Amino acid sequence: MYYIDPHVHMVSRVTDDYERMARMGCVAVSEPAFWAGFDRSVEGFRDYFRQLTEFEPKRAGWSGIQHFTWICINAKEAENVSLAREVIQMIPEFLDRPGVLGIGEIGLNKNTRNEATIFQEQVDLAARTDELILIHTPHLQDKYKGTRMILDMLRRDSRIAPERVLIDHVEEHTVRLAKEAGHWCAMTLYPVTKCTPARAADIIEVYGDDRIMVNSAGDWGPSNPLAVPDFIQEMRRRGHSEARIRKIVYENPLEFFRQARNFQFTPPDTEPTESAVGV
């Protein structure tokens, strides 16, 4: 089955991972900007955004995978407000590049005032530039409170259409909040600290398959870039239809991404043109 991994940090993965993902049916990835494990300078961010928009699409293409990306300063580095504002000023340089889907993954980490300030400034940027928004919700004990704070801030900005926002890393106690607010949701299949394929399938069974998707969030920590195929297998084991599984792992990400002004996707069964095959 073809699938899309809508949240995976491929800059942290080796080329062999792209190849293994392609062999498992992955046809596209979307890569949000995130924390590199250390705090960076403004110029460090510029280099990172260039990597996301220039080299990474090329590397994905070697395995036949289409690469899309999101630009932002992440919540963790947003604690430094002056640095964050300099990065936000630079972001528009990258928004018209091919493959850029919007602003993300913005959000909260420790639910601090500085994080909330920079979150709202990036939401403002997305509203002014007509970009989609991808939102990181905090981990563990901070998640419920942080998700509520994020939803409060989105609700207070009347320019933000709920269906143009994806709330990521939802779990059993936050999925209802995000869906009832009209947003898209994503579940992250990540060892120990997030959701397992079985729990993600449970959430689908309880809350339905509309406006929801699953991702691996593969990154430089312990993570599994093949987690989406694990979810597909879990759904099949339970007797879910191929149509329902395809909706969650392929059609739903496409439906959300199609709202982005920069989104150009070539379906995997498209016949190559003569020029493309060098005839």
Add this chain to the structure above:
Amino acid sequence: MTAQITPQPAADTLERTFLEIRAKLLELAADLDRIERGAGFEAVRDDERLQNIRKALQVLLEPGTDRAERVQMIFSDPYDPHWAD
């Protein structure tokens, strides 16, 4: 909002997951044993994390279909609707 699209009968789910559940319970029991026989256990007996684990175990004994959500809430910080004031 609630979809309830569980295609697998309860008996099938039990059949497929019984050994996994048993293994998870044994793992948990062994984890708690390991903590309790460790040096200085008295100092952590009332640690908030252990208290929350005990509360979560109580939830598992109660009937319902929202136990995962209730366990999540035990391990969640409270939300203050006036946080922005």
